[in-house]
Amino acid sequence: MQKKYLHWSLYLAGLLVLLLASVVLSLSVGEMNLGFMDVFSIFRNGHESMEYTILTQIRFPRVLLGIAVGGALSLSGILLQGVYRNPLVEPYTLGISGGASLGVALAIVFGLHQLIGSYVLPISGFAGSFLIIFLVYTISTRNGRVNIQTMLLTGVMISFIASSGMMFLMATTNSENLHGIIFWIMGSLDEPDMSLIYITLILALGSLIVSYFFVQPLNALRLGEEKAKHLGINTDLSIKLLFLMASLLAGVSVAVAGVIGFVGLIIPHLMRILVGSDYRILLVSSFLSGSIFLVLSDVIARTIISPNELPIGVITGIVGGIVFLLMMSRSSIRSLNKSR
């Protein structure tokens, strides 16, 4: 076996072990702490106990959603960075979160969630994000070809417009609605509806599998669009499909869990430093590390000011930001040393 493939297998095995460990940690830590081993025995034997209810009704759904949303956001980020050849692009740069937030804010302000039901919030979030994606996509497509740079700028601009629209709604609505909007924006893995969790998980895993069929275009696009074409890649089609998939992933994540920033930016970036730039390993490792990162962030969010809970977006922002800065300064020191 080639050395490269051996390294990749080791990374994957390591990440799987880490994911498993963070899942067990997340299941055992909380307001009521359980031993690591107890978690397994409660799952097996303690069907009647309160611990079993806590595990299956409260903690397990959160872990599942953490895996799904963390993986989805991170996958979305790595796909967009591959398409744009820009390591600073993330799902939220393109206005996806702005659109979703605006959709949710509108639904809350007009009282739709009270009229129709709680499903309305994720649906309007999803509709909002897709409307924005549609706009960004149409504005930056000329003669059937997507202009990647225009797309990026359009996304940033539309994102501004959407967030200003949301500010307007927040400034003019009553305090109850305002509270609802803010609570939603801050993001949380607390989702009472199991079917939404399953949909998100299936979508995330399904996208990971489908995205793997695009590893050749993604790898070739590292050289630029024109050179990728010279390698026989239908770049126009690949870019369109990958962009749609990334948007869908981010849209669904935001719709279900609110705005959880930084995952789609930091995790792919860290993975690039750690495992290199080959998408065959980047896609899977980004997905797994995104899941690990969000599951662990949720543990911190739940426990740090227990019995109260912090919004998970606060944790991903702070932890992610600090780790990112550390990595950046380390890699800049390294490149400084290299250039001497």
Add this chain to the structure above:
Amino acid sequence: MTTNILTIQNLSCGYPKFQLSEINMEIPKGSFAGIIGPNGSGKTTLFRAITGTLALKSGKILLSDKNLRLFSLRERAQNIAIVSQFIEAGDISVEDYVLLGRIPYHSRFNFFETDEDFAIARKYMEMTDTWRFKDQLMSELSGGEQQLAGIARALTQQPQLLLLDEPTSHLDITHQVHILNVLQQLNQEMNLSVLMVIHDLNLASEYCDRLILVNHGKIHMQGSPEEVLTFQNIEDVYQTVVVTQNNPLSGKPAVFLASQKVLKEIQERLASNPKN
């Protein structure tokens, strides 16, 4: 069945402000051909038409005997490999970069390179003397080394025709000669057809067996270096006074320039002594 690797018939294409027109040319199989011409003459536009980057307005391009439009992107990449002027591959190891040349042979469902892919990449990396950098990052190589890796990647596509865009323009003479020697060797040993855009007329003369001189979006002259690189053609196209003489080593035409000051002195001497 023609013996041409590339035939261009009545081609016109270009941009709103610049058009190529009435392009007719033939490159026989196994040629080492060069496209020459001043800046803005249409060399790169012609190159982009052949690489398929630029849509044709009219006319056709045939690879062997088949219209290039009938090739799928993948087939095209299996037959024509392109080395750009700047490689810009970033943080990819040299070996991984060269292995990208196997993409045209992989279906969407082949995720991993086979042993054969590795062997092919290794063969061409050894041929271009880049195997010794295989684990280094592309961004760590010098311009000349990157160019060689670019050629190795192109060869890994196992093409019939290798297209190069000014492969030597930003290199010193050591690397210029090294790269052209590698190309010449490939051309002779593998009977690989090579077509490159090249600025340096003397290098073009020394290495190419066929030259296409482009000017104002048209082909001014094509043929052997001896036919194309006459002082008259060069003065017409480049608007520069030159002297052509045969290179004492190779016998190929070589182009000499003189500064304005020297030309003026010669003119004055001629004026004062018309007999000379």
